[in-house]
Amino acid sequence: MIAKIKGKLKEINANLGLIETVSGLSYEVFLTPAIISENAVEQDLEIYTYLQVREDEWRLYGFQTKKELKLFKLLLTVSGVGPKTAFTVISFTNSEEIIDSIKKNDFSSLQKIPGLGKKTAMKIIVEIAQKLKTEIELDKLFVSEEDKTALDALVALGYKTSEARELLAKIPQNLPLEEKIKQALKYKA
Numbered sequence: 489m490i491a492k493i494k495g496k497l498k499e500i501n502a503n504l505g506l507i508e509t510v511s512g513l514s515y516e517v518f519l520t521p522a523i524i525s526e527n528a529v530e531q532d533l534e535i536y537t538y539l540q541v542r543e544d545e546w547r548l549y550g551f552q553t554k555k556e557l558k559l560f561k562l563l564l565t566v567s568g569v570g571p572k573t574a575f576t577v578i579s580f581t582n583s584e585e586i587i588d589s590i591k592k593n594d595f596s597s598l599q600k601i602p603g604l605g606k607k608t609a610m611k612i613i614v615e616i617a618q619k620l621k622t623e624i625e626l627d628k629l630f631v632s633e634e635d636k637t638a639l640d641a642l643v644a645l646g647y648k649t650s651e652a653r654e655l656l657a658k659i660p661q662n663l664p665l666e667e668k669i670k671q672a673l674k675y676k677a
């Protein structure tokens with residue numbers, strides 16, 4: 489297992505970096521945008537890695553911190569989430585935001601990650617919340633289209649997603665869309 493690499497960043501090609509160690513051995517590693525933006529070519533680098541071994545190839549994924557690597561491994565335990573998807577999640581957000589989204593049952597923020605659909609975002613929240621011993625509220629996950637529209641409207645009006653969810657939770661579900669938005673605005677006023 490290759491757990492950590494220390495060396496000089498020799499090349500960057502999209503999200504692939506070539507890291508040359510002191511011994512002269514070079515590793516091709518998938519790097520997060522944060523690593524690429526904070527390190528220039530010919531700069532010394534030390535990253536944590538995850539080695540994916542497949543029948544036809546080996547891939548190395550690189551991370552700045554142990555926390556990122558740990559979260560990546562946790563994401564891999566979710567059914568239907570492979571290394572590419574897990575790496576994309578880590579690449580497009582930070583560990584704290586992901587954990588916060590899971591704790592708040594906020595699948596909509598996870599859906600903003602390219603290639604991550606509603607179903608996968610829900611799976612991530614449900615399965616990781618169980619592993620983190622975080623209580624999930626399934627009724628918050630399964631939102632009607634009308635509630636989603638009301639939520640989007642409140643967010644467009646400047647509310648945080650979590651605030652908008654709390655406001656909508658206080659309003660009777662049988663109201664028409666316009667009335668839900670009006671009632672939510674009254675609660676906040």
